[in-house]
Amino acid sequence: MxxxxxxxxxxxxxxxxxxxxxxxxxxxxxAGYETEQAGDGPEGxxxxxxxxxxxxxxxxxxxxxxxxxxxxxxxxxxxxxxxVMMTADDTPEALxxxxxxxxxxxxxxxxxxxxxxxxxxxxxxxxxxxxLPIEVVSASPEWLELVAPCSLEIAERVQDFVMQLDAKxxxxxxxxxxxxxxxxxxxxxxxxxxxxxxxxVRISCLRSKRMLLYxxxxxxxxxxxxxxxxxxxxxxxxxxLGHDRVRQEMGLRPGGLGLVMTRALVDELIYNEKRNEVVxxxxxx
Amino acid sequence: MKITQHxxxxxxxxxxxxxxxxxxxxxxxxxxxxxxxxxxxxxxLDLQEVTYIDSSGLGLMVSKYVSARRRGGDVxxxxxxxxxxxxxxxxxLAQVFEVFESEADAVRAFxxxxxxxxxx
Numbered sequence: 001m002x003x004x005x006x007x008x009x010x011x012x013x014x015x016x017x018x019x020x021x022x023x024x025x026x027x028x029x030x031a032g033y034e035t036e037q038a039g040d041g042p043e044g045x046x047x048x049x050x051x052x053x054x055x056x057x058x059x060x061x062x063x064x065x066x067x068x069x070x071x072x073x074x075x076x077x078x079x080x081x082x083x084v085m086m087t088a089d090d091t092p093e094a095l096x097x098x099x100x101x102x103x104x105x106x107x108x109x110x111x112x113x114x115x116x117x118x119x120x121x122x123x124x125x126x127x128x129x130x131x132l133p134i135e136v137v138s139a140s141p142e143w144l145e146l147v148a149p150c151s152l153e154i155a156e157r158v159q160d161f162v163m164q165l166d167a168k169x170x171x172x173x174x175x176x177x178x179x180x181x182x183x184x185x186x187x188x189x190x191x192x193x194x195x196x197x198x199x200x201v202r203i204s205c206l207r208s209k210r211m212l213l214y215x216x217x218x219x220x221x222x223x224x225x226x227x228x229x230x231x232x233x234x235x236x237x238x239x240x241l242g243h244d245r246v247r248q249e250m251g252l253r254p255g256g257l258g259l260v261m262t263r264a265l266v267d268e269l270i271y272n273e274k275r276n277e278v279v280x281x282x283x284x285x
Numbered sequence: 286m287k288i289t290q291h292x293x294x295x296x297x298x299x300x301x302x303x304x305x306x307x308x309x310x311x312x313x314x315x316x317x318x319x320x321x322x323x324x325x326x327x328x329x330l331d332l333q334e335v336t337y338i339d340s341s342g343l344g345l346m347v348s349k350y351v352s353a354r355r356r357g358g359d360v361x362x363x364x365x366x367x368x369x370x371x372x373x374x375x376x377x378l379a380q381v382f383e384v385f386e387s388e389a390d391a392v393r394a395f396x397x398x399x400x401x402x403x404x405x
Contacts, residue, residue: 257376
């Protein structure tokens with residue numbers, strides 16, 4: 001069913017592949033969006049200047065002015081749209097430059113037709129907080145370092161980008177690392193940052209030939225492992241629901257499984273003394 | 286998240302599609318809460334269309350399992366993906382949830398449910 005909200009949203013598709021542009025427009029119109037199309041960067045920017053656009057699907061490999069240049073110019077407009085970069089270029093550099101340019105999301109071509117509708121739905125459903133800028137301290141493929149506002153939506157945006165850097169890893173490794181990273185980052189923004197987007201987490205992602213290392217530092221006070229009876233990591237082996245009883249007594253929402261899950265998914269999980277900074281390591285050989 | 290629901294006898298079979306995660310868990314929570322409030326505490330959760338579960342999603346499943354068991358019912362899992370099974374294993378929840386590959390078997394299992402498996 002098309003909702004009133006999506007029916008009012010306008011998506012601008014900027015791609016020099018006319019057939020793809022038309023196919024995407026048809027899919028998005030069926031999903032309830034208004035669409036505009038442009039075959040190159042200047043035409044896209046001209047359209048942006050003349051009407052309100054909620055989301056822009058932007059190909060990186062445009063003739064003449066590249067999609068990354070269009071991204072930079074579009075971000076400078078008075079009311080920049082949320083921008084989804086599209087590319088067949090599977091090198092980390094394209095992804096990292098998109099991220100540095102504050103693209104909201106990134107899609108590799110080719111993609112299944114319905115994926116683009118899902119991506120646009122997700123991007124436009126996200127709150128204004130999700131579009132806050134993320135500071136890119138380092139954007140080399142071997143060392144990505146970010147400072148991000150404490151929000152679950154931004155954490156998801158970061159995770160989406162970071163995990164695309166690991167797209168060539170074996171599925172089981174990629175899924176394990178992605179899940180562990182998501183759990184720790186969610187903990188950092190929720191418990192360390194109290195979901196306050198004026199506070200930030202610092203995230204480092206280091207890649208070597210033989211390991212992945214992620215470090216997350218949150219602005220909280222840390223925690224005492226001996227006072228985590230509400231977390232499954234403290235459950236006796238024969239009582240996997242012990243933490244849930246404690247959480248109910250404390251009035252906490254269901255959960256408490258993040259640490260026990262993360263510890264099993266990675267090879268090393270190391271906290272600093274205060275426990276407001278954590279390093280996870282996954283060995284690749 | 287889209288959730289389809291059908292009933293087999295007094296058992297409610299729920300098929301959520303999408304992710305069971307912090308941000309998207311409310312729909313499933315609300316559907317199960319409504320069932321339990323109506324006294325429909327025999328629940329099969331069909332996971333075949335679930336693409337991702339995070340720790341909050343697992344926590345939600347635990348919470349609803351506990352609620353149903355306290356009222357004499359149960360939450361049983363159907364068609365978990367290999368990834369879901371792995372998560373159940375590493376969180377020790379494989380000791381908690383009964384898992385089935387056939388809806389008929391899952392529904393039939395309510396006939397022999399025991400309330401003694403875990404202290405709630």
